[in-house]
Amino acid sequence: MWRSFFIAVAIMMIILGIECLMIDSASLYAAGKSTAANFVDPSAPPAQTTKVWEPSEALPWGLLSGGTVIILYAVTLPKRWGAAGGGE
Template sequence: MWRSLFMALGIMAIIVGVETLLIDSANMYAAAESTAVDFIDPSGTPAVNTKVWQPGEKFPWAMLAIGTIVVLYAITLPKRWHSHGDG
């Protein structure tokens, strides 16, 4: 169970890192001020208050590094835990 949890978190961090390498900014909409119809209508703005998030230059590389380390850790988990009963 722990292995799959760490593997999922690591893969998610890698995906976020790759996505932030490819974008310049992301617009975040307030959920309370918008409805599903606002998102379907291409002519309207989904919300009045939007926040623009621009990831820093180090953020994508940090997420890729953290994700890679967590995935490698998850791969070695069974070897570490099964070695306690052998010795």
Template sequence: MWRAFFLAVGAYCCFLGVEALLLDQAVLKPQVRGGQQIAPARVISPPDWAPWSLMGAGAVVVLYSFTIPKRVTG
């Protein structure tokens, strides 16, 4: 169970890193209620270091997840 959890977390981090590498910015929809805009659209721009850090950390966690069964049963 722990192996699957860490594998999923690592893969998710790698996926977010690739996504941040490909996208310059993400614009979220504004909140609208009754035809009137309540909150403005939110723009998210990842910093330059984020894609590489997420992909690197995700890769380390994925590699770590492959060693967990040996440690638990070992």
């Protein structure tokens, strides 16, 4: 169970890292003050509480490398625990 949890977290880290490599910035809208027109109609004025987030240079590479290390660690977990001679 722990192995699959760590692999899922690592895959999400890798996906977020790839996404951060592909974007320059992301616009975040407040859910309570936005309407459907803000998302559907591009000519509509933006919401009052729009925040623009720009990922730093190191964030995508940190997410990619961290996810890779976690996957490599999770793949080797059963081998190390099995070699300990737990018996069960």
